Amino acid sequence: MNDKTGLHIKEDEKHILLDHAYDGIQELNNPLPSWWKLTFYLGIIFGIIYIILYLVMGAPSLRDEFKKEWTVIESIQEKFKKEHGAFDEVKFLAILKDDGVKKGQIVFETNCVPCHKEKGIGDIGPNLTDEYWINSKGTPATNFPVVFNGVPDKGMPTWSQTLSNDEIYQAVAYVQTLHNTHQPGGKAPQGNKVEDEVKQ
Numbered sequence: 001m002n003d004k005t006g007l008h009i010k011e012d013e014k015h016i017l018l019d020h021a022y023d024g025i026q027e028l029n030n031p032l033p034s035w036w037k038l039t040f041y042l043g044i045i046f047g048i049i050y051i052i053l054y055l056v057m058g059a060p061s062l063r064d065e066f067k068k069e070w071t072v073i074e075s076i077q078e079k080f081k082k083e084h085g086a087f088d089e090v091k092f093l094a095i096l097k098d099d100g101v102k103k104g105q106i107v108f109e110t111n112c113v114p115c116h117k118e119k120g121i122g123d124i125g126p127n128l129t130d131e132y133w134i135n136s137k138g139t140p141a142t143n144f145p146v147v148f149n150g151v152p153d154k155g156m157p158t159w160s161q162t163l164s165n166d167e168i169y170q171a172v173a174y175v176q177t178l179h180n181t182h183q184p185g186g187k188a189p190q191g192n193k194v195e196d197e198v199k200q
């Protein structure tokens with residue numbers, strides 16, 4: 001019997017008893033469990049296959065796979081732009097008839113006011129109540145693509161990513177009612193003066 005642990009070394013274990021004792025503790029040389037060895041060997045096999053696939057045969061890295069998926073996303077976005085990004089006069093008139101301006105005011109107050117302020121007087125975004133326009137000619141047909149695509153470099157978000165097409169038409173319809181209203185406290189004009197405005 002072991003003095004410290006009180007454990008017995010069984011008769012059939014004697015042959016695996018190691019020839020040393022530390023602080024009176026003796027050690028048996030038990031084999032590792034087979035499940036443990038199996039995972040260890042599987043790990044080695046996996047490692048070898050991994051190295052061959054990725055370092056030798058040049059399987060696609062995460063970055064390559066991302067690029068591939070990104071191209072698919074871009075082509076879907078392009079298709080979406082082609083189908084919905086062009087201003088459709090007939091649709092715009094239908095939206096106008098369906099309370100478009102009123103609905104557009106809600107869209108505007110929810111999404112656009114942080115940058116264009118109440119009634120579109122301008123802050124981070126330009127004043128929408130004057131006759132000066134940076135990207136458009138102030139008409140629904142020319143404002144629509146600006147709202148749809150945004151001007152990401154200048155801080156105008158791409159609204160086709162967050163709003164439905166109807167909501168974009170509605171926002172554009174509301175913006176049209178602000179045009180040339182010269183609200184008090186408006187931001188100084190930016191862009192080019194548009195002389196021949198089309199009032200919808």
Ligand code: HEC
Binds near residue numbers: 114125143151154157
């Ligand atoms: C995060 C700020 C921000 C928000 C929110 C925002 N805009 Fe803009 N918007 C801008 C900026 C900045 C510009 C000017 C871009 C430039 O300098 O080319 C702009 C430009 C525009 C223009 C063209 C003005 C011009 O003179 O060319 C229109 C129209 C417009 N926004 C409508 C909207 C509508 C509608 C919404 C809500 C659906 C909206 N914006 C929300 C920042 C914003």
